[in-house]
Amino acid sequence: MQSFELDKTDIQRIRQALDGDEAVLTALLSEYHASEIAIIFESLPQEARDRIIHILPSDIASEVIAEMDYEIHPEKIIENMHPGKRSEIMEELDYDDATDIISQLPEHQQKEILREIDEEDASHIRTLLNYPEDTAGGLMNTQVIKVNGNYTKKDALNEIIRQSEEMEEFYTINVVDDENYLKGIVSLKDIIKAKYSTVINDLVNPEFVYVKAETDQEEVARLISQYNLTSIPVVDDDMRLLGRITFDDVIDVLQEENTEDILKFSGVSEDEELSGNWKEAVKSRLPWLVLNLGTAFLAASVSRHFDSTIKMIPMLVGYMGMIAGMGGNTATQALAVTIRRISLADLTDNQAYRTVLKEFTVGLINGAVNGFIVLLVSMYLDSNPMFSLVIFLSMIGNLVIAGIAGSSIPLILKRVGIDPAIASSIIITTFTDVFGFLLLLGLASKLLL
């Protein structure tokens, strides 16, 4: 199963099998890993998904549902399912996955489903439903491997083997006291290497990283990534063990954040679903466009202010868009580098100062090079050296300002505690439009009229 990549053939084979004999379909499905079926689901209609889940054995079906992208709505499959099969699958799901899925359904359906399933499972899920989705509590699984620190190696190993029957994977063992207070963590390797009479408390590393249930998911991702952890325990305010978050949840969080970053940067609301319909897309993007329209009126009013200059030197018009646009692009470049840099770490005052200074320098040089090219073209086309000089100076001026704005605005926003990604390229581009027009038309009025 090396570097297995799904392609259209796989989807076509399954599509064809859907129209045929159930035994053939069952055999075909058994060739795929649950996470592969989850990907194939993206290309199939809802009825086909429902039917395939119905055919699959419950353990595979629950894995497929857990691996499905939330954008293709795994909860719809649960909603459409026969209650008998549904409770079977819900009980197979990890508590965190089960919670994520049913949290998408209306409350009366949540209650109905929780009544159908085993009372212990239901109570775990009810607890998890109380935590906001983007916190450690919302991300964690309440199924953990834990042993009492007073156990000997022998008792602990038996306990671990017993507890691990119900878990697919575990990475570290949580050590608790009689009242479930977390005392530390220990690896299976360390337990195995110890003597049989060793007490677990003696193996525990008292310095360990943990999070509280209300910790933001980005902070969880940062800690798991910084300390290279396979899993991190989640505790309540009194250090009682609540659950664990594993590295694979964090990989999902990172991919989510990546999408959000690039969307916010482009003036798209961060919760627009990539495969959502046009209504959602309009709702998510229209506010940014209207905001931009407002600022565009500002730029237009600058050009109106210089109406008489434009009438006397109409060849200015061709250069207005060019200088404004080049400024916008320079600002976007500076913005992307700066936003990405401060998303990874805070900058000291000195680093912030040097960042802006660097972007000033870059704007100056890129402005000079591009300004010189435009100068040459303009000398050839317009045969008016003074006019060409105005174009040259405006290009340099706007690119310098663009570099300063593109780097300093996100830095300032971060300092005052506002998400710097809000300085999306849309906002900053309008800024360079207004300034570019002012510079070009202002210089032209002073020097050419």
Place this chain on the structure above:
Amino acid sequence: MQSFELDKTDIQRIRQALDGDEAVLTALLSEYHASEIAIIFESLPQEARDRIIHILPSDIASEVIAEMDYEIHPEKIIENMHPGKRSEIMEELDYDDATDIISQLPEHQQKEILREIDEEDASHIRTLLNYPEDTAGGLMNTQVIKVNGNYTKKDALNEIIRQSEEMEEFYTINVVDDENYLKGIVSLKDIIKAKYSTVINDLVNPEFVYVKAETDQEEVARLISQYNLTSIPVVDDDMRLLGRITFDDVIDVLQEENTEDILKFSGVSEDEELSGNWKEAVKSRLPWLVLNLGTAFLAASVSRHFDSTIKMIPMLVGYMGMIAGMGGNTATQALAVTIRRISLADLTDNQAYRTVLKEFTVGLINGAVNGFIVLLVSMYLDSNPMFSLVIFLSMIGNLVIAGIAGSSIPLILKRVGIDPAIASSIIITTFTDVFGFLLLLGLASKLLL
């Protein structure tokens, strides 16, 4: 050690201690985890980094070096170090980290360092230096836990404990035959649960995911994320075990890709270092700006072509930038959503068609709403209903085209095998500039003159 976040106080304390007594500095440093010192290093000059590494015990020092961001050049510390201390630290480093670091040094220094250290370590590193950095071979660690499939549980456990002495962490056990051909993987949990006389081959899962040394690092990240793996074995073309890649390497790859995506999207070369100097920044960004300038001349030539129209209706000028800019933003929004969507999965023909159709619809509606706002403002300002109608139609037309271009261009690029991120917002924005000018000035010429 909960949710520990470094702030300026930490950096100031260390800065002050650097000027004082070495014993105080040593005590202060011992309060921090290696990965925290690596972050503090970003705010310290090279001499301070060299001095701290010199003071730290070799095992901590090597961890700090391994955790340092490549942008602050861990290889400089290695370069400046006294050979005795250096070989100690090089031998403490995991082979993959050691390789990454010395690969940044000139060849004669690489050879010198490899001569200083233990021959076995050096030969591992020499092998790894041969693989390109962004492949599985470049990412892998050659230190793996492996047992012969013919071993009994008892022998295997002893072997695992022996091998794990030299490794900080391991997650799965590779099962090989007498000639080092990989036969499968097994978890420590499954070995422990087995009877003492069980032969390892009977525990092995014959279906497992692996990669070849030449597999691209993005593909490795995709597999680890898709199958929720803690580690993935790397093999040669004949299935001989070469090494393993762990989830934490993949988290680093994902963060790197995040940065590259947002940079490419903004017209910044993907290998510009975020904290690099202005020379690198100019080199990475100037080509994009010059390219943009070329296309901007195209837009300017459109407006030159309509010189007489502009002279007769100068109030058009104020709306030119507005309509072009709104088109650029609409295209950027469509582009961001589409690029992000196809970065996660390929789209079928039908999905691609529906994506473009959706963006067409979104452009139409957003164009109508914004067009209507501009229509009202223009009726009030310009008192010329026919003129206002031209503005309205141009806004709708440009936003529809922007939606279609922003979604279809990346889809087409992906189909023909070109990185869709190359359709950066810079390129697509110029497209909407040209089209917006053509539409506005063309309609004005036809309907108003």
